[in-house]
Amino acid sequence: MMLFKRPDTETLYSALVNKDPAYEGVAYVCVTSTKIFCRFTCTARKPKIENCRFRETIAECLEAGFRPCKRCKPMLAYGTADETVTELLTALENEPARRWREEDVVAMGHDPSTVRRTFKRRFGMSFLEIARLRRVGDAATSLASGEAVIGAQIDAGYESGSGFRSAINQLFGTSPAAMKGKGFLKGDWIDTPIGPMLAVADDHALHLLEFADRPALPTELKRLKTRTGADMVLGRTAVTGQIEAELKAYFAGHSAAFETRLAGHGTPFERDVWRSLREIPAGEIVSYSSLATAMDRSSAVRAVARANGANQIAIVVPCHRVLGADGSLTGYGGGLWRKKWLIEHERRMAGVLAERQAQGMPLAS
Secondary structure (H helix, E strand, C coil), X not given: CCCCECCCHHHHHHHHHCCCHHHCCCCEXXXXXXXXXXXXXXXXXXXXXXXXXXXXXXXHHHHCCCEECCCCCCCCCCCCCCHHHHHHHHHHHHCCCCCCCHHHHHHCCCCHHHHHHHHHHHHCCCHHHHHHHHHHHHHHHHHHCCCCHHHHHHHCCCCCHHHHHHHHHHHHCCCHHHHCCCCEEEEEEECCCCCCEEEEECCCCEEEEEECCCCCHHHHHHHHHHHHCCEEEXXXXXXXXXXXXXXXXXXXXXXXXXXXXXXXXXXXXHHHHHHHHHCCCCCCCEEHHHHHHHCCCCCCHHHHHHHHHCCCECCCXXXXXXXXXXXXCCCCCCCHHHHHHHHHHHHHHHHHHHHHHHCCCCCCC
């Protein structure tokens, strides 16, 4: 039995023509005139609708005798970890105050132009830009805690006082001296099998956890700044480390439990919806109407759906576990392909964990 209701051919073809990334991984197009299959975002010229056959999995495409497109490379998983990215981010984490340059990238055995393209594609900024923002962010944190401007400047690797003041002013719109006592949220990337996520936290709670390529992410960050009155700098807290460890266990299929403390954003109604979402067991799915009914708000289905969409703590607050009334995949900020992936991952995980529990085996191996 199919878990999801498949969109009709016209809907899928429209998504293909528009290169809609929401359908990445949800379906593939097999082109009968060329005998190749593509991702929906492929840049190749689009075939006529009568030459399109839509399949839900790569296996179905291959079994039907279609070859993978050499342009969009559908066989390559989106979130496959890139060793170059991992190596450079690890090096940055080990030396966040270092003034990283292209020569350092070359010394590590990497081509600067390749690194630049890889980071731009994955994070929207280059490695050197990330390193600079991390360095300035740490300096801002030092200034806020009362460190002398000259000390923060030296720690950040700025030889010029004017250059340091310019960097602080450009990022925060104020002078280094005015940073004293200022509070910050810290953001850092967490790599996952389905793409990098941005985690924003302070020393006490997690404020945001979203996929880095979510189109609405800049708007969410602005809204977060308005709500908290705090600027965001690149960096980590103990909360970041905790959620990273919990996500690692989740994606490994060991646990769907999240204990990281969440910041209390949203209206009282939105928080009620988010609490109800967290009560849906991993491996199960509900509809918006059944969620509203469970909350004794059966007449507020649309409001429940809006609150579901306003969630900014992906996976932990599992808005992906809600489907349309007809069982169809509905809007998900991280992309419908991720929603499908998460639901199927949790269904497999729940089955494995239940079997282990029945056999008296430890839940994590």
